[in-house]
Structure formats: C-alpha cells, structure tokens
Amino acid sequence: EPEVTQTPSHQVTQMGQEVILRCVPISNHLYFYWYRQILGQKVEFLVSFYNNEISEKSEIFDDQFSVERPDGSNFTLKIRSTKLEDSAMYFCASRARASLAKNIQYFGAGTRLSVL
Amino acid sequence: ELKVEQNPLFLSMQEGKNYTIYCNYSTTSDRLYWYRQDPGKSLESLFVLLSNGAVKQEGRLMASLDTKARLSTLHITAAVHDLSATYFCARRGGTSYGKLTFGQGTILTVHP
Secondary structure (H helix, E strand, O other), X not given: OOOOEEEOOEEEEOXXXXXXXXXXXXXXXXXXXXXXEOOOOOEEEEEEEEOOEEEEEOOXXXXXXXXXXXXXXXEEEEEOOOOHHHOEEEEEEEEOOXXXXXXXXXXXXXXXXXXX | OOOEEEEOOEEEEEOOOOEEEEEEEOOOOOOEEEEEEOOOOOEEEEEEEOOOOOEEXXXXXXXXXXXXXXXXXXXXXXXXXXXXXXXXXXXXXXXXXXXXXXXXXXXXXXXX
C-alpha cells in the first residue's frame, strides 16, 4: 500500500541552526501538508502546498519556515534558524485530487525535531 | 476561526465496556475525520463523515455526525486492549485546499 515517507525519523540540532525535514508523498497525490505536534498537545496545521506554491499557511509558519518541492517526488520543510520552541513532531501529509469525495489526508510517520 | 473540542481528554475503560468520545466544532464546515494515533506513531485514518446523519462502523468503533448540533461521536463497543490509543477528530477548513483543524485528542486506555 502506498505511504508517505519521512526522513529522518529523529533530528537533533542546536538552537540557531538550519534544518531540512524531508517527505516523499504518495506518488499520484496533488496536495501536500505539514503539521506539527508539540509533545502532549494537539496536531497543528502549518502549511498546505498545491500546484508548486503555498496555498494556505498558519500563523506558526513565519519567515523562518519555508517549503519546497524540488523535484517530482520530494517535499521539504526548512526551518532557517531553529528555536527551542520548534521542538516537536513534524508530520507530512498528502492527498489526492479534490474531486474525490473523501479527500483523506495520509500522514507520514513523522520527524521528531529536538532543538537543544 | 474553526475550533474543535473533544471530550473527554482522558478515558480509562475496562475491557468489555462501552463508551463515547464527543467532538464539537464551532462553525459549519464539510467533512469530519477521525484519526487514531499510537504512541510515537503517525495518524491513521479511521472514518470520514461527509454529511448530516452519516454513520460509519468498523469493528468495535462507530462514528456519527450531526451537523445541526455541530457534533460528532465515536462510540466504542465492548472495548479491548488493542483499542488503547489517542483518538483525534478533525474538521476540514473552509477552503478547497483542505487544511485540517484537530481536536485536542482523547487518550484512551483499556484495562483488562
């Protein structure tokens, strides 16, 4: 069964460093998302990406964050200068075209980011 | 702004018992999703509810949607230990791009 793949599973970084979290969405999907979950809290939307551009973003997704789909398969989230409060589990998700009624988002296993 | 509230946040059950998790949301929107998350794992889609009165069942779990009351329920029948997990409801946002707004999650623990 197709799945969303995220790497690395755990990333440890020093405050102020740049990190890139990588995702390979399901191959025929068109919409891509990043969410984060701070330990013990709910899942929060960061950004959605469609047709090679950001379609929607939350207040969390400030100038320190960026997303890119550099080729036909990868979808990346970059944090330019990490802060302690960026420590969280980051989930990538993807879904198929809008005309499918269910529009289920399929989530990857996540990258746990620890900022020291 | 769409808000999604779940209750209870913690649920400790004995095997064999029944219980219901409630999910209230603040504004009209389409599509209500239920996800399951095991500790340290990703979110697994359980149900998608598309319209008022929708009811979906899978094994010991049954989900329903009442759009007039802005309420969805996840009912657990004769709980077993394997159902122990965190359950999230999520509502799709107002745009076609489909951002999900999640509830806080209900941590379900089923005891022998």
